[in-house]
Amino acid sequence: MNEEGxxxxxxxxxxxxxxxxxxxxxxxxxxxxxNYLIVGExxxxxxxxxxxxxxxxxxDDIAVVLITQVxxxxxxxxxxxxxxxxxxxxxxxxxxxxYRPEADSVLARVSHLLGGEGGA
Amino acid sequence: MSSAGARLNVTPTVTTLAVIKSRLxxxxxxxxxxxxxxxxLTLRYRGILRDIVEAKRxxxxxxxxxxxxxxxxxxxxxxxxxxxxxxxxxxxNVRVMAHEDNVAGVKIPKFTCRKCGADxxxxxxxxxxxGGARVREAKASYGxxxxxxxxxxxxxxxxxxxxxxIKTTNRRVNALENYVTPxxxxxxxxxxxxLDELEREEFFRLKKVQAKKxxxxxxxxxxxxxxxxxITQAVDAExxxxxxxxxxxxxxxxxxxxxxxxxxxxxxx
Amino acid sequence: MFNAKNGFSEAHxxxxxxxxxxxQNYAELSRCDTLEDIKTxxxxxxxxxxxxxxxxxxxxxxxxxxCCRKRQIAEFNICCQQASSPLSNFLEYLTYGYMIDNLVxxxxxxxxxxxxEAILExxxxxxxFDSLSAVVVSSSVQELYRxxxxxxxxxxxxxxxxxxxxxxxxxxxxxxxxLYKEYLxxxxxxxxxxxQNTRQLMEKxxxxxxxxxAIRITLNSFGTELSKADRRNxxxxxxxxYPDGFARLANCETxxxxxxxxxxxPEFRELTKSDDPHYIDRGLRVxxxxxxxxxxxxxxxxxxxxxxxxxxxxxxxxxMWLTECVAQxxxxxxxxxxxxxx
Numbered sequence: 001m002n003e004e005g006x007x008x009x010x011x012x013x014x015x016x017x018x019x020x021x022x023x024x025x026x027x028x029x030x031x032x033x034x035n036y037l038i039v040g041e042x043x044x045x046x047x048x049x050x051x052x053x054x055x056x057x058x059x060d061d062i063a064v065v066l067i068t069q070v071x072x073x074x075x076x077x078x079x080x081x082x083x084x085x086x087x088x089x090x091x092x093x094x095x096x097x098x099y100r101p102e103a104d105s106v107l108a109r110v111s112h113l114l115g116g117e118g119g120a
Numbered sequence: 121m122s123s124a125g126a127r128l129n130v131t132p133t134v135t136t137l138a139v140i141k142s143r144l145x146x147x148x149x150x151x152x153x154x155x156x157x158x159x160x161l162t163l164r165y166r167g168i169l170r171d172i173v174e175a176k177r178x179x180x181x182x183x184x185x186x187x188x189x190x191x192x193x194x195x196x197x198x199x200x201x202x203x204x205x206x207x208x209x210x211x212x213n214v215r216v217m218a219h220e221d222n223v224a225g226v227k228i229p230k231f232t233c234r235k236c237g238a239d240x241x242x243x244x245x246x247x248x249x250x251g252g253a254r255v256r257e258a259k260a261s262y263g264x265x266x267x268x269x270x271x272x273x274x275x276x277x278x279x280x281x282x283x284x285x286i287k288t289t290n291r292r293v294n295a296l297e298n299y300v301t302p303x304x305x306x307x308x309x310x311x312x313x314x315l316d317e318l319e320r321e322e323f324f325r326l327k328k329v330q331a332k333k334x335x336x337x338x339x340x341x342x343x344x345x346x347x348x349x350x351i352t353q354a355v356d357a358e359x360x361x362x363x364x365x366x367x368x369x370x371x372x373x374x375x376x377x378x379x380x381x382x383x384x385x386x387x388x389x
Numbered sequence: 390m391f392n393a394k395n396g397f398s399e400a401h402x403x404x405x406x407x408x409x410x411x412x413q414n415y416a417e418l419s420r421c422d423t424l425e426d427i428k429t430x431x432x433x434x435x436x437x438x439x440x441x442x443x444x445x446x447x448x449x450x451x452x453x454x455x456c457c458r459k460r461q462i463a464e465f466n467i468c469c470q471q472a473s474s475p476l477s478n479f480l481e482y483l484t485y486g487y488m489i490d491n492l493v494x495x496x497x498x499x500x501x502x503x504x505x506e507a508i509l510e511x512x513x514x515x516x517x518f519d520s521l522s523a524v525v526v527s528s529s530v531q532e533l534y535r536x537x538x539x540x541x542x543x544x545x546x547x548x549x550x551x552x553x554x555x556x557x558x559x560x561x562x563x564x565x566x567x568l569y570k571e572y573l574x575x576x577x578x579x580x581x582x583x584x585q586n587t588r589q590l591m592e593k594x595x596x597x598x599x600x601x602x603a604i605r606i607t608l609n610s611f612g613t614e615l616s617k618a619d620r621r622n623x624x625x626x627x628x629x630x631y632p633d634g635f636a637r638l639a640n641c642e643t644x645x646x647x648x649x650x651x652x653x654x655p656e657f658r659e660l661t662k663s664d665d666p667h668y669i670d671r672g673l674r675v676x677x678x679x680x681x682x683x684x685x686x687x688x689x690x691x692x693x694x695x696x697x698x699x700x701x702x703x704x705x706x707x708x709m710w711l712t713e714c715v716a717q718x719x720x721x722x723x724x725x726x727x728x729x730x731x
Binding site for chain 2: 004016034036038084088090093114
Binding site for chain 2: 714722
């Protein structure tokens with residue numbers, strides 16, 4: 001963690017990403033690397049996967065990765081495989097699709113644990 | 121249990137026994153402490169699980185509001201506002217600071233959101249003639265969502281970290297419970313039984329020695345007795361022969377005869 | 390005389406205008422619960438039929454808006470193709486607003502080193518000008534001005550209020566709004582040279598736009614770094630509220646102060662009756678549409694083309710709001726953003 005603090009990264013549809021950029025999340029560094037990816041109609045799975053991998057494993061200046069659930073569904077295997085504590089990967093709802101807790105990798109794990117405990 | 125009967129490979133001596141016993145006590149104390157730690161972690165963990173569910177629910181509402189605030193801004197300002205935001209990206213104003221929280225010796229990263237003041241005003245004229253006020257509302261709304269998200273990120277990180285820590289602790293507890301302690305206990309048992317065995321052997325040996333001694337004594341006595349007997353017999357035989365010579369009398373009641381003859385002899389001499 | 394030259398274009402505009410969505414259409418659209426329903430409705434019950442026909446599920450709000458834009462551009466282009474001077478000049482003036490937005494986009498893109506394609510993709514086709522791509526590839530603002538802007542109608546807007554040399558120093562929003570102010574003033578001068586009908590109607594419409602521009606800038610600049618002098622500088626030199634009203638607007642610091650000024654003008658009194666700070670913005674849009682509606686009632690003038698463009702924009706805004714509300718399950722807010730006049 002550097003002194004300035006770490007970044008949040010965003011992967012999602014244009015509106016979601018724009019909203020977060022508006023709030024000041026966006027960052028383009030000296031090497032012209034952006035900390036966000038707008039997923040449009042033409043964006044391929046491998047582009048999303050590359051961005052996700054870059055944000056979660058290759059860059060050390062990112063502490064939180066936000067990814068819309070619809071996009072997360074497209075690279076679900078990678079999201080599930082991400083087990084490290086930092087960066088923290090958060091699934092967020094986009095504007096058109098309501099949040100589905102059951103699809104959220106972390107929440108699924110959490111509710112499973114809570115359910116298991118409730119029964120015990 | 122698979123490790124039943126397994127033990128350390130040690131020489132069964134009293135000194136080793138003392139060492140192993142102190143190790144066993146250590147393991148048991150460690151087990152108690154780790155168990156306590158696991159309990160503390162699990163307690164915190166359950167709290168976090170509930171908080172995550174709650175935060176995710178709050179987030180759903182917050183994001184919905186933020187998205188709609190942005191829709192209002194786009195409606196009021198048109199695509200120009202969108203492009204201004206997308207093209208205006210430079211350095212991030214929102215940074216995530218990480219601190220460490222300590223739960224029962226486990227370091228848990230905790231995030232807080234910080235806004236860099238310097239760059240804060242850069243985009244504030246966006247939508248000046250169209251939708252500017254709405255844009256600022258949307259910005260504030262996303263700001264709120266980001267606050268919640270950093271909270272959620274902290275919770276989620278804590279969740280992953282604690283999950284790992286609890287697993288490790290439980291592994292240790294289990295190892296102590298099912299492996300280390302039984303082995304030490306078995307070793308103690310082994311040493312004790314070995315020592316017992318030694319004692320028994322010693323006793324047996326002593327007994328053996330005693331028995332031998334006794335036998336030796338007996339043997340000596342027997343040998344002495346035999347010697348005496350042999351001598352007596354020899355004497356007897358001699359006497360008998362002597363008697364035969366003297367009286368031609370058969371060997372009837374040799375003893376009496378012997379004594380008699382001795383007496384006789386005494387009498388004779 | 391007017392009909393002989395401009396009859397076709399006028400007939401086209403009036404024809405398009407009869408196919409605008411009506412109150413009835415909006416009411417029925419408001420009952421749709423999915424974007425597919427909206428698409429089906431637009432396909433069967435409106436003039437958007439041929440534009441939305443090929444939309445594939447899942448339909449997103451942007452897809453529908455894209456279709457609306459296509460229709461808008463197609464309709465506008467038909468006007469332009471048939472127009473001869475002076476109508477063609479008038480229609481060109483209508484595109485300058487879009488040109489300014491495109492220029493600002495390109496300028497911003499150039500300063501931040503974006504690629505030409507990425508920028509041109511975002512530009513509105515209505516406001517496209519040939520040298521737009523030259524803006525993006527220029528290496529300095531001086532070069533940009535010399536190569537790309539000098540031959541465009543926007544060039545004259547620079548000389549008076551902002552210097553081309555300052556382009557990289559100034560806030561991009563200031564540039565946009567100064568250019569827009571210059572544009573409104575120039576358009577006013579142009580309209581004053583037109584026939585009497587056009588002149589009278591356009592004066593009213595442009596005055597209203599000038600007022601609206603000033604009021605909105607005032608409302609949107611509260612709490613920002615925009616100085617009062619800069620704000621003043623963005624107001625036009627004409628308008629219903631010019632000069633006293635503008636002078637007073639320049640010093641406002643709260644919505645209530647703005648309301649106290651507006652109350653003095655009968656046409657704006659209605660705007661001050663709500664506590665919602667965004668009510669003024671919406672009210673101004675209604676007023677504009679009403680004025681445009683009146684212009685369409687008149688004959689033999691160019692103002693109908695201005696009104697026509699405003700109605701197109703309004704319909705797109707309405708549909709954007711409608712589709713977004715439906716997509717985000719926020720239908721309770723539908724009334725807030727759908728504006729129409731009967």
